[in-house]
Amino acid sequence: TGRTNIDDELFEELEEVLIQADVGVKTTFALIEKLKEDIKEEDIKEPEELMKYFQAELKAMLQNEEGTFNFDKDLNIIMVVGVNGAGKTTTIAKVAGRYKDQGKKVMLAAGDTFRAGAIEQLQIWGDRLGVNVIAQKEGSDAAAVAYDAVQSAKARDVDLLIVDTAGRLHTQKNLMEELKKVKRVIDREAESANAQVEVLLVLDATTGQNAISQAKLFNEAVDVDGIALTKLDGTAKGGIVIAVKNELQIPIKLIGVGEAAEDLQNFDPEEFIEALFSNGE
Amino acid sequence: MIFSNLAEKLQDTFDKLRGKGKLSESDVKSALKEVKMALLEADVNYKVVKRFVNKIEERAVGKEVMDSLTPAQQVIKIVNEEMQNLMGGSQEEINISPDPPTIIMMVGLQGSGKTTSAGKLARMLSNKGKNPLLVAADVYRPAAIRQLQVLGERLDLPVFSMGEDSDPVDIAKGSINFASTHNCDTIILDTAGRLHIDQEMMEELEGIKGAVDPDEILLVVDAMTGQDAVNVAQNFDKRLDIDGILLTKMDGDARGGAALSIKEITGKPIKFAGTGEKLADLEPFHPDRMASRILGM
Ligand SMILES: Nc1nc2c(ncn2[C@@H]2O[C@H](COP(=O)(O)OP(=O)(O)OP(=O)(O)O)[C@@H](O)[C@H]2O)c(=O)[nH]1
Ligand SMILES: Nc1nc2c(ncn2[C@@H]2O[C@H](COP(=O)(O)OP(=O)(O)OP(=O)(O)O)[C@@H](O)[C@H]2O)c(=O)[nH]1
Ligand SMILES: [K+]
Ligand SMILES: [Mg+2]
Ligand SMILES: [Mg+2]
Numbered sequence: 001t002g003r004t005n006i007d008d009e010l011f012e013e014l015e016e017v018l019i020q021a022d023v024g025v026k027t028t029f030a031l032i033e034k035l036k037e038d039i040k041e042e043d044i045k046e047p048e049e050l051m052k053y054f055q056a057e058l059k060a061m062l063q064n065e066e067g068t069f070n071f072d073k074d075l076n077i078i079m080v081v082g083v084n085g086a087g088k089t090t091t092i093a094k095v096a097g098r099y100k101d102q103g104k105k106v107m108l109a110a111g112d113t114f115r116a117g118a119i120e121q122l123q124i125w126g127d128r129l130g131v132n133v134i135a136q137k138e139g140s141d142a143a144a145v146a147y148d149a150v151q152s153a154k155a156r157d158v159d160l161l162i163v164d165t166a167g168r169l170h171t172q173k174n175l176m177e178e179l180k181k182v183k184r185v186i187d188r189e190a191e192s193a194n195a196q197v198e199v200l201l202v203l204d205a206t207t208g209q210n211a212i213s214q215a216k217l218f219n220e221a222v223d224v225d226g227i228a229l230t231k232l233d234g235t236a237k238g239g240i241v242i243a244v245k246n247e248l249q250i251p252i253k254l255i256g257v258g259e260a261a262e263d264l265q266n267f268d269p270e271e272f273i274e275a276l277f278s279n280g281e
Numbered sequence: 282m283i284f285s286n287l288a289e290k291l292q293d294t295f296d297k298l299r300g301k302g303k304l305s306e307s308d309v310k311s312a313l314k315e316v317k318m319a320l321l322e323a324d325v326n327y328k329v330v331k332r333f334v335n336k337i338e339e340r341a342v343g344k345e346v347m348d349s350l351t352p353a354q355q356v357i358k359i360v361n362e363e364m365q366n367l368m369g370g371s372q373e374e375i376n377i378s379p380d381p382p383t384i385i386m387m388v389g390l391q392g393s394g395k396t397t398s399a400g401k402l403a404r405m406l407s408n409k410g411k412n413p414l415l416v417a418a419d420v421y422r423p424a425a426i427r428q429l430q431v432l433g434e435r436l437d438l439p440v441f442s443m444g445e446d447s448d449p450v451d452i453a454k455g456s457i458n459f460a461s462t463h464n465c466d467t468i469i470l471d472t473a474g475r476l477h478i479d480q481e482m483m484e485e486l487e488g489i490k491g492a493v494d495p496d497e498i499l500l501v502v503d504a505m506t507g508q509d510a511v512n513v514a515q516n517f518d519k520r521l522d523i524d525g526i527l528l529t530k531m532d533g534d535a536r537g538g539a540a541l542s543i544k545e546i547t548g549k550p551i552k553f554a555g556t557g558e559k560l561a562d563l564e565p566f567h568p569d570r571m572a573s574r575i576l577g578m
Contacts, residue, residue, distance in 0.1 A: 016327055019321060019327045019508070020326075020327045020508050021508070022324075022507040022508050022509070024322070025318055025321045026322070083505070083530070083533070084392075084394070084558065085391075085392025085393065085394060085503065085530075086392065087391075087392060114558075115428075116396075116427075116428045116429075116431035116432050117424040117425070117429075117430075117431055118424075118428075120423075120424035120427045120428075121424035121427075121428070123424075124423035124424055125423055128423075138431075169530065169532060169533035169534075170533070170534075171532075171533045172532075172533075204392065204503075204505075206390065206506050206507060206509050206513075207503075207505050207506065207507055208324035208505065208506060208507025208508065208535075208536070208539065209322060209323075209507065209536060210324075210505040210533065210534065210535045210536065211505075213534055231390075231391065231476075233476065234390070234476045234477070234478065234509065234513075235476075235478060235509055235512045235513075236507065236508075236509035237509075240507065259391065259421070259422075
């Protein structure tokens, strides 16, 4: 920032950067308060040193202990959930593409039986990627599709099954109940197959404070194991995941940086924080 | 409900002010700090909030207010007035062409709700006696055309498409002929989602606009959007000179501050609110009523 002193203006600048990145007021203030205490303890006197220290702290906070996915079991199942339009179906295609390229046998389940054209959307991705898609007709029971898909996956020696679900707002009680039911069916079928189940929550990077509520309620309903943060190719910084990680300790695993199958990356705290503090593109 | 949190916080602040007799400058400052926090927590853009709070402070910390008999009332009045300015006035209708067809163009970021809202608008207009035509001008998203066709089937309304291998500009042009031979007086163009910084894709929208001269360009914005809403709206408006905003996904617990920011930055009115996934879930938006609700008036 080219400043020579650590003063109120510097902290206000920091506040501005964080809030404009959607980190949120509460988390921003908490982070800055902690920073103020830390710099006393660490005897930090230069703005540049302070920025280095602060960014390192944030990166450490976002670091994940485990890798992205560990596919130790014969069958691994990823159930993908999130609000409407967040990028679930596209993220599924991207993940499928990645693991197919790594030689895994991948299968998709068209668990969004509700939205117009949702099944066809997944089928088109399946065709493009050369991956099997298990589907029933529009309006059928999502849990039944999931059940079918796990059975097929078992029968066909699939390594990775990814289950799409309909977008839903986390505040819609009946739809969240439906989601729980899908999860229960998957869990039950997985247990008898000695399969591993992982729930991936898709968050849109352009989302503001609402993402905290999304993460909380989806986590309460279906126990989220990881987050995919989509649409980071825009100008949004996605800072809300800092608040989410801070409050809920859910690891950020993947990021989406475009609409094509290859536009998927593992979440990298280093790059994420650099981008958060860079102005412009 | 949208803005309910903001409403609650502002009421709290007002109550505290009312509880005081004489106001000191620091009373006002701390009240404004609370207003600032409430707005930021509701996702109103940082710069918009700063400007808003500064404006109020300038007006409120003056001698007339502080020395008046009811300083708290004066401050609250100022906040109310500025809040109403921020929200905008009465509900604004979409532009209907005196010389049909009326052409409505839906634009916005990926996944904001354009296709669904196109269907909802078609339904609303059809209920008002219009004959809308839905036009599938998204040739990129897998099954985007299919999605619109399904909505058309549900509404029993025609959908014009030229497949995925056509140019969206040609599709838009072609829809005008189709509309006239099928007695449609309203054309609703569903365009592909795109980033506001995607030059090529933004040029495509300019091309469509140039070719068919829409009467109404609606920017479809997700109510859950955060600070970036301002960048998005500014870019779309600069490129296309949009006519209004359609705010979607208002049925959740979004704080909706992005709407305030967009209005402030572009000066364009919020015309509709999407309140669910079903085709009936669209309402005209009344900025003045919303402001009153936030302010508890
Ligand atoms: N720019 C960009 N667009 C994305 C990204 N991920 C998804 N999209 C786009 O966002 C839109 C919505 O994506 P979908 O995958 O259909 O989202 P969804 O969550 O499955 O939506 P619903 O099933 O309707 O709830 C599509 O136009 C995608 O192409 C991303 O990382 N970057
Ligand atoms: N809850 C709720 N969901 C909505 C609303 N409007 C749209 N949706 C949902 O949001 C998701 C995305 O809607 P679309 O209409 O496909 O969005 P789009 O902008 O056309 O997406 P792209 O074409 O991929 O850019 C779908 O799941 C819709 O059902 C709304 O007002 N409330
Ligand atoms: K970005
Ligand atoms: Mg989907
Ligand atoms: Mg669409």
